[in-house]
Amino acid sequence: MEVGLIGLGRMGANMAIRLRRGGHRVIVYNRTVAKARELAAEHDLIAAEELSDLVAMLTPPRVVWLMLPAGSATDEHLAALTPLLTPGDIVIDGANNNYKASIAHAEQLTAQGLRFLDIGVSGGIWGLQIGYCLMVGGDEETFHYVEPLLQTLAPPEGYLLCGPHGAGHFVKMIHNGIEYGMMQAYAEGFEILRQSRYDFDLAKISHLWNQGSVVRSWLLELAERAFTADADLSSIRGYVEDSGEGRWTVQESIDLDVPAPIITLSLQMRFRSRQEDSFSMKVLAALRQQFGGHAVKKVE
Numbered sequence: 001m002e003v004g005l006i007g008l009g010r011m012g013a014n015m016a017i018r019l020r021r022g023g024h025r026v027i028v029y030n031r032t033v034a035k036a037r038e039l040a041a042e043h044d045l046i047a048a049e050e051l052s053d054l055v056a057m058l059t060p061p062r063v064v065w066l067m068l069p070a071g072s073a074t075d076e077h078l079a080a081l082t083p084l085l086t087p088g089d090i091v092i093d094g095a096n097n098n099y100k101a102s103i104a105h106a107e108q109l110t111a112q113g114l115r116f117l118d119i120g121v122s123g124g125i126w127g128l129q130i131g132y133c134l135m136v137g138g139d140e141e142t143f144h145y146v147e148p149l150l151q152t153l154a155p156p157e158g159y160l161l162c163g164p165h166g167a168g169h170f171v172k173m174i175h176n177g178i179e180y181g182m183m184q185a186y187a188e189g190f191e192i193l194r195q196s197r198y199d200f201d202l203a204k205i206s207h208l209w210n211q212g213s214v215v216r217s218w219l220l221e222l223a224e225r226a227f228t229a230d231a232d233l234s235s236i237r238g239y240v241e242d243s244g245e246g247r248w249t250v251q252e253s254i255d256l257d258v259p260a261p262i263i264t265l266s267l268q269m270r271f272r273s274r275q276e277d278s279f280s281m282k283v284l285a286a287l288r289q290q291f292g293g294h295a296v297k298k299v300e
Contacts, residue, residue, distance in 0.1 A: 001148045002027070004054045004064045006077060008035050011094075011121060012067030014128035015153060017043045022152030029054045051077075055084040062089040063146055067121075070097040070244060078105060087113030090142055094121045096245055099170040102137065106165035115142045118165060120172020131155035135175070137168030177249030177263045180242075184266035186219060203227035240273040 002025035005016045020026045020043055029048040030036040040047035048054035055062065062085060068074045074095050081091070091109055093102060093116070102118035109116045116138060123132035132153045136143055143161045150159040162171045193200045206224035210216040226233065246267040253260035272278065288294040 001025070001146075002058060002063070003149055004029065004048070004058050004062065005067065006030075006051070006054070006064065006081075007067035007095075008039055009067065010125055011123075011127065013039055014125065015065075015067060015094075015121075015132065016045055018128050018131075019149065019152055020045055024149065024152060027054050027057050051081055052084055055081070060086055060089060061115075061145075062086075063092065063149070064089070065092040065094055065149075067094045070095045070101075074101075078109075082109060082112060082114065085112075085114055088115065090115045090117065090146060092117045092119055092146065093169075094119045096120070096172060096176070096243055097169050098244070098248055099137075099166040099168075099173060102169045103166040106138070115139070116165060117142055117146065118168040120168050120175065122172065122175060127153075131158055134159035135168045135171040136161045137163055137165050137170070139164070173245045173248050173252070176243075176245035177260070180246045180249075180266040180270070181262040182217070182219060184262075184269055186223060190223070201227075202231065238273050240270045242267060242270045246270070 003019060004027045005012060005019070006029045008016065008028060008030040016026050016028050016039065025046070027046045027048050028036045028040060029051060030039075033047070033049055036047040039045060046057060048057060054064070058064070064081065064085070066074060066077060066081075068077055074093060074097060078091070078093075085091070091105075091114060093105065097105075097118065099118070102116075106116040106118070118137040120135035121127075121132050122135075123130070134150055134154050136150070136159060138161070140161060153159070162168055190202055193202060193205065203224050206220050206227060210220045210224070230236070246263065250260060250264050250267055252258075253263070285294075285296045289296045
């Protein structure tokens with residue numbers, strides 16, 4: 001099968017390589033053309049200089065897969081791409097886009113005679129070797145048409161048509177919200193271990209917990225790797241970004257009247273990580289001093 005892949009970041013580049021290794025004809029495009037050329041030369045891909053070149057090199061019905069940052073980057077590329085396509089062509093959005101935006105994109109493209117799938121992609125930088133978990137939203141006919149690509153990208157049983165347009169990105173949104181909570185629980189647990197009276201080897205404990213424990217997971221494998229490389233994580237600053245899905249999950253829980261305290265608090269902790277010296281904590285310290293005469297630590 002052939003596919004055009006737009007966006008060669010950490011995920012997109014590795015997906016292109018995995019698809020080519022699976023025998024597919026892969027045309028790649030990136031705003032930085034040199035990156036597309038370099039990747040194509042190294043991995044037997046075809047580099048497109050312009051979006052129009054990518055479209056011209058694909059056989060109708062074309063399959064074009066976008067792996068771009070959610071929001072304006074995806075919107076801009078869709079706006080530039082869709083006039084170049086013909087009815088029956090398929091556009092796949094593999095970004096972590098908001099599911100409501102995906103529903104809107106589906107409506108816009110369908111009105112032009114195009115087909116659309118929203119696919120949540122999980123696997124990170126390890127997907128090249130072990131495959132990607134693919135959460136698909138769209139119609140069944142289009143899903144089955146691109147299924148050879150999904151089979152190549154995913155491990156066995158690693159892809160699913162979750163529902164109609166928007167469902168793929170909705171499932172990925174909740175997936176990432178859960179991920180926030182899991183990561184926060186591990187982080188807190190390891191900090192308690194580290195601050196205890198015992199001199200624990202956190203890498204060994206991570207490994208131990210993955211041997212039949214109910215908390216075993218791939219995240220623990222990654223924790224073991226991190227602690228093995230740097231036992232105190234001394235080279236890493238405790239600053240944690242969020243890419244949006246956690247916020248959307250929390251908002252969805254509010255809209256649906258579903259209590260989600262763990263995911264909500266894990267998102268709030270990411271906000272806290274970005275503050276060098278939290279003003280709210282200063283207020284707490286000042287209030288304790290004012291009403292109880294408690295000591296405060298002065299800025300040196």
